[in-house]
Each structure stands twice: as structure tokens, then as C-alpha cells.
Amino acid sequence: xxxxxxxxxxxxxxxxxxxxxxxxxxxxxxxxxxxxxxxxxxxxxxxxxxxxxxxxxxxxxxxxxxxxxxxxxxxxxxxxxxxxxxxxxxxxxxxxxxxxxxxxxxxxxxxxxxxxxxxxxxxxxxxxxxxxxxxxxxxxxxxxxxxxxxxxxxxxxxxxxxxxxxxxxxxxxxxxxxxxxxxxxxxxxxxxxxxxxxxxxxxxxxxxxxxxxxxxxxxxxxxxxxxxxxxxxxxxxxxxxxxxxxxxxxxxxxxxxxxxxxxxxxxxxxxxxxxxxxxxxxxxx
Amino acid sequence: xxxxxxxxxxxxxxxxxxxxxxxxxxxxxxxxxxxxxxxxxxxxxxxxxxxxxxxxxxxxxxxxxxxxxxxxxxxxxxxxxxxxxxxxxxxxxxxxxxxxxxxxxxxxxxxxxxxxxxxxxxxxxxxxxxxxxxxxxxxxxxxxxxxxxxxxxxxxxxxxxxxxxxxxxxxxxxxxxxxxxxxxxxxxxxxxxxxxxxxxxxxxxxxxxxxxxxxxxxxxxxxxxxxxxxxxxxxxxxxxxxxxxxxxxxxxxxxxxxxxxxxxxxxxxxxxxxxxxxxxxxxxxxxxxxxxxxxxxxxxxxxxxxxxxxxxxxxxxxxxxxxxxxxxxxxxxxxxxxxxxxxxxxxxxxxxxxxxxxxxxxxxxxxxxxxxxxxxxxxxxxxxxxxxxxxxxxxxxxxxxxxxxxxxxxxxxxxxxxxxxxxxxxxxxxxxxxxxxxxxxxxxxxxxxxxxxxxxxxxxxxxxxxxxxxxxxxxxx
Numbered sequence: 001x002x003x004x005x006x007x008x009x010x011x012x013x014x015x016x017x018x019x020x021x022x023x024x025x026x027x028x029x030x031x032x033x034x035x036x037x038x039x040x041x042x043x044x045x046x047x048x049x050x051x052x053x054x055x056x057x058x059x060x061x062x063x064x065x066x067x068x069x070x071x072x073x074x075x076x077x078x079x080x081x082x083x084x085x086x087x088x089x090x091x092x093x094x095x096x097x098x099x100x101x102x103x104x105x106x107x108x109x110x111x112x113x114x115x116x117x118x119x120x121x122x123x124x125x126x127x128x129x130x131x132x133x134x135x136x137x138x139x140x141x142x143x144x145x146x147x148x149x150x151x152x153x154x155x156x157x158x159x160x161x162x163x164x165x166x167x168x169x170x171x172x173x174x175x176x177x178x179x180x181x182x183x184x185x186x187x188x189x190x191x192x193x194x195x196x197x198x199x200x201x202x203x204x205x206x207x208x209x210x211x212x213x214x215x216x217x218x219x220x221x222x223x224x225x226x227x228x229x230x231x232x233x234x235x236x237x238x239x240x241x242x243x244x245x246x247x248x249x250x251x252x253x254x255x256x257x258x259x260x261x262x263x264x265x266x267x268x269x270x271x272x273x274x275x276x277x278x279x280x281x282x283x284x285x
Numbered sequence: 286x287x288x289x290x291x292x293x294x295x296x297x298x299x300x301x302x303x304x305x306x307x308x309x310x311x312x313x314x315x316x317x318x319x320x321x322x323x324x325x326x327x328x329x330x331x332x333x334x335x336x337x338x339x340x341x342x343x344x345x346x347x348x349x350x351x352x353x354x355x356x357x358x359x360x361x362x363x364x365x366x367x368x369x370x371x372x373x374x375x376x377x378x379x380x381x382x383x384x385x386x387x388x389x390x391x392x393x394x395x396x397x398x399x400x401x402x403x404x405x406x407x408x409x410x411x412x413x414x415x416x417x418x419x420x421x422x423x424x425x426x427x428x429x430x431x432x433x434x435x436x437x438x439x440x441x442x443x444x445x446x447x448x449x450x451x452x453x454x455x456x457x458x459x460x461x462x463x464x465x466x467x468x469x470x471x472x473x474x475x476x477x478x479x480x481x482x483x484x485x486x487x488x489x490x491x492x493x494x495x496x497x498x499x500x501x502x503x504x505x506x507x508x509x510x511x512x513x514x515x516x517x518x519x520x521x522x523x524x525x526x527x528x529x530x531x532x533x534x535x536x537x538x539x540x541x542x543x544x545x546x547x548x549x550x551x552x553x554x555x556x557x558x559x560x561x562x563x564x565x566x567x568x569x570x571x572x573x574x575x576x577x578x579x580x581x582x583x584x585x586x587x588x589x590x591x592x593x594x595x596x597x598x599x600x601x602x603x604x605x606x607x608x609x610x611x612x613x614x615x616x617x618x619x620x621x622x623x624x625x626x627x628x629x630x631x632x633x634x635x636x637x638x639x640x641x642x643x644x645x646x647x648x649x650x651x652x653x654x655x656x657x658x659x660x661x662x663x664x665x666x667x668x669x670x671x672x673x674x675x676x677x678x679x680x681x682x683x684x685x686x687x688x689x690x691x692x693x694x695x696x697x698x699x700x701x702x703x704x705x706x707x708x709x710x711x712x713x714x715x716x717x718x719x720x721x722x723x724x725x726x727x728x729x730x731x732x733x734x735x736x737x738x739x740x741x742x743x744x745x746x747x748x749x750x751x752x753x754x755x756x757x758x759x760x761x762x
Binding site for chain 2: 044047050051052054055056066067070071106107108109110111112113114115116117118119120121122125205207
């Protein structure tokens, strides 16, 4: 018993001594983070980052972690402060909520898993720490989230108009006429770092990297995916057009139940010979 | 080392352990990428620390990964999505130096025996090996996972520690997962993922406790079991349940117990429910309850005199509750267990014995136990562990077993576990550990040994104290 006590006391004293002696320097670029009433702490986020994120995103947050060479697509480089999954206009910084949502949701079809098992506070702390990697967070404010108007009804007219836009705007050149991500330009696509990039395969995918809802898909058209060839169409698409595109894209997903796909399949039954292929000449009806 | 050396040893230990801690402190401040089952870490490119508080103990992220059937659920789980050269294998072993000491052991008065014996302290020490784990685990396909773990003792004598296939997310729901084979029960605190490794501290006593003279062949809920398991959880595994139906063989193959005793053609059942809550700050708390209910035979049907299957099955159960609190660098967990063995099992009496089969002094055995464990997680690469465990008999199987605390035990373990590096390829931990156990007549060595014992007041031998000290290099790849 005496031995146990002595060892216990010695170990605890030594451990606490080391813990106290470890310097705790406030991060110079800590701009904090706030999500759902929780305030992020970058110092705490740093500890969590080293536990969960460092392997891919690297000590410096530059996406050069030890596993980065084996990760496809490559991990995000936080030093650029260039983020794809945003609610804010192209060229602006995302909101804390955007970063929090990406951490929570993960990025499907990549090695970035969902971090929902972490406590909300841990995730907000991580957001705060991620924001210390780029000076942009000190000189710029996050963009104002775009407004998403209420979704109109999913009708065949909406779907057909969306199909027409998909053809006219040449979305098919990357995403392919059937949305399989195999358009003629697909093989040439790279991200801002020159890394090959595959367009989204609507046919096989059930979830989007930005989320799962029609609102998430709408957001992509209007914000673009910064750092990738997918531009923002906020200046060229009216909200109704964007919704029509959303409804058409849902028809390309055989593995996802949607009203748009149902009305499309009904339409195909009765208009088989009248549907012109996409990418050959003017599509639509 | 002989029985007179502990004080010297004590001095050495007290001097050495803090020195090692301080050495670690000198080396630690340079932060290094931290990591775990390397087979999974290699597959997903995550550091061990992503899934483990310190490998092999899971954190909540690792728990969700396990609950999902070793899947991240990001459409990259099926082996068809991986590099063909990826192979899901892990090897783990712990070369070590250890010292084991126990008092009140039978010692011959003269080497070779024949001149009587006395109660003495036995102490051994030296370099040694742990058993070996050779673990294959992963996914066969999306939502179909597997695990095969041939495990050996330190002489390389192998058995299947686990082997199962699991069908995950049935009906697209995380609440329906089905596993069949041999597996670890979903215990309140996993014994297979202990951060303590010594001869005394490398398991939980309450998971294996058997009262004095008890004939129940069930080895305890800590043993992996054979059967089927239905399990479910919510997205972050804050709410979890498992229910298992198991063959009454304590996990042994061939429909016999590990001691060769034939099984009783019955099933055992185990259930566990856990609920977690976010607490203030960065912490979260888990509470839960569990129960194991089973039968074991008390006599056997024979064929030509050979036992062919067990009969006279009598019930037993283990049930309890858990509490865990994770808060920043601290983790505290407590588990309570109540045990019950039917009077026939507890006294080793065949239930077909002509009435009255039991004497007026014989009855069921009941006991209570639990442990309280604390972890100070200085960093993902450095953890200090302390644990106190106790078992108290609530009712002896026979009133002649006196005093009433016969069989009670108390165990203390403290360990320092340091991972000099952590990345997603392999793991190494330097372990320093001391564990002390005090048992009241828990071993029945017979032969009138009680008269040799210094604790002569006990009808069943005497109080035994044992200590285990180890310094090991625990590695996996």
C-alpha cells in the first residue's frame, strides 16, 4: 500500500509539473469562432487538430500532412483560406457555420469523414484553430450568406427548363450528358493547385459533398466551388433558373427518391421519341 | 530477488518512475503527428489518435467507426475502393521486463520437498514476452465487415480470440446491425482495449470473478463469446444498444467449455444500453446498464459413460451499471457489477442429487464489485492511468465459508503510457506499470495449507497479496 501511494504521488507530481511547465502561448492569429452560441477556442482547437487532423492537413495546415501524398483528392490547404463548401458568394471567406458544417458533415467520397462524434464545442474549437492558418481571417470578414428563396414545386416544366439550361450552359461538358461525370472536358479538369479533379457523378452519387438537400445543391450554383473549375452562376442565373437546374439534376440520380425524378420518368413514358439527347444539339423538348 | 528485497525495489521504483516521466517530458514538447489499429489507420490515413484516446482504447470517434462496422461512411469503405495492395492486418506484441511477487504461497522447507512446507513469498522477475495478436479486420463490401483475430500466448499457442462477420446498417438504418461469430461483448468498458498490461492489472477482476468453490464453468463476461449480436446506435453513438444470444460455452469452440466440459444445450443472453450527454465545456458523459443471464449444467447425460451433453442447467447472472465522464484532459469511469450463481452451481452440487440435494447451509452465491478508473491525458502521446477495483461477497455459497469477506479482493493499478511517435503506419508505446492485488482466501490450495498460513483465522487459506511491476514496449504494425 505504501509503495502504491508513493508511486502514485510521484507520478502525479511529475505529470502535473510537466503540464504546468508547458508554455501556453496564445495564438497570434486567433480570431475566434462562434457557432450556435458556442465560442471557439483556438488553443483548445490546436490540441484537437493535432489529434484528429494533422495526419492529412499537416502541422502547418497546408494540406501537406504525412498522408497527403496518398490522399485523393488532396487535403484542403488552410493557408490559402480558399474553401469550396460555403454559403457565401464566390471569392469571399466562409462563415464559421460553413466550416463547422463541413467538419460535421465530412466530405463524401473523400477520406474526410464526418466528425459528428466530436462534441460541438470541439468542432467550434477546430474552426477557431483552422482560421489561424491564414492572415486573410484577420484582414477580411466572412461573406454574407446568400439568400435561398423558397423552393418552387417540382414540375415537369421546371425539370425540362433545367434540362435545357444544363445543355445550353454546357454543364454536360464536365458532368456528362447523363451526369456521370464523364463529359469530354472532365479529363482535363484540375483544381487551383493543378491537381486532377473529377466532376461530380450524379448518376452514382447519393450525397453531395456540400450536403444532401436541394438547398445545398442550389447553393453550389450561386456560390461556386472556389478553387475548382466550378464557377458561380449568381450573375447569370435567376433564382427560378437555379431551382429548375436543381430539379433536373435530381432526375439524374436513380438512387435517390425525388419528386423531380418521378415526374420525369412519367414524362419519358409518353414522350420517348421527342426527347433530344443532351450535348448533340439543342436539347429540351 | 527474494522475499527480503521489496524495500530496495520500492526505493528503486520510486526513484526510477519519475525519472522516466521526466525523460519523457524532455522529449515530448516537440509536437509530433500523433496515431492506431494500424490496419485501419493505414486504410484511412488517419492518425491513431483519431480513433483512440491512446491506442488501443477507443475515443468516441473510434466508437462510431466501430459501431458503423469499421466504416467511415464516406463511400470509401468497401475494399473495392482501395488500393489493391492494401491488406488489413495488424500484429501486436509486448516485449517486457516484469516482476511478480505474491505472499502466502506454499514453499518447501528444503529444495526438493519431503521435509514439510511453509508459507512464503514467491518472487520472480526477468525479461519476457506477452501474447501475440495477429489481427485481420475490415470490410468485405460496403456494410459487410469482418474480424479474425488468431491470438497466442507467449509460447505461440494460438486460438481464435475473435472471428465474426457483421452486416451493417440493415434497412439503411444504423439501429440495425447483425453480427455472428465469436466476439467481445459490448461491455461498459472494453477489457480488450485496456491501457494497462501487467499480470495483475491487465484485466478487470469483476469481469472474471468466481467465488470460492464455485463450479460454474462460465469464465466471465470478460471472455469473448460465441453467438449472434444485434446492435444499434445513433449518428454519433451517444445512444447505443446491443443484445446478444450466445451459446453457453463461454466462447469455447466444439460445443464444450475450455475445461473440456460438454455444453448444456442452452443459450445465454447479454444486453447493454448506453446514453451519452454533452456536459459543460468540452466534455461529455455516458451512463449505461448491462446484464448477462445464462445457464450452466450441473450434471451430464452420458453415452457409454462418456459425457455427451450437460443437463440440470441452473441459472446465473451478472448485471450492473456504468458511468464515464470525459472532460478535456481527464477521463473518469466507474463500473458496478452484481453477480449471482445459483446454489447448485455455487456449491458444485448436481441438481439430480436426491433430495435434499442442498444442505441447510448451502445457498446461492452473490457478490458486488466495481472499479473506478481515472486517466490523465497529457497529450495523445502521453497518458497516466490509475485504477481501484474491488469485489465484495454479499452472500457466501455456504455459511461455513468464514469469515464473510472470504473471496473479497482489492486491486490497485497505476501506469504511465507514452507513445514516442504516432502516425498512421504503426504504433509503439513505452509502458511502466505497477499493480497490487489483495485477495482474502480466494485461492483454495487445500491440503491443510490453512494451518501454514499466517492468517490462521480463515477457514479457507489466507489473505494473499501480490504485486506486479512491468516495463514494456508495446508495439503494433
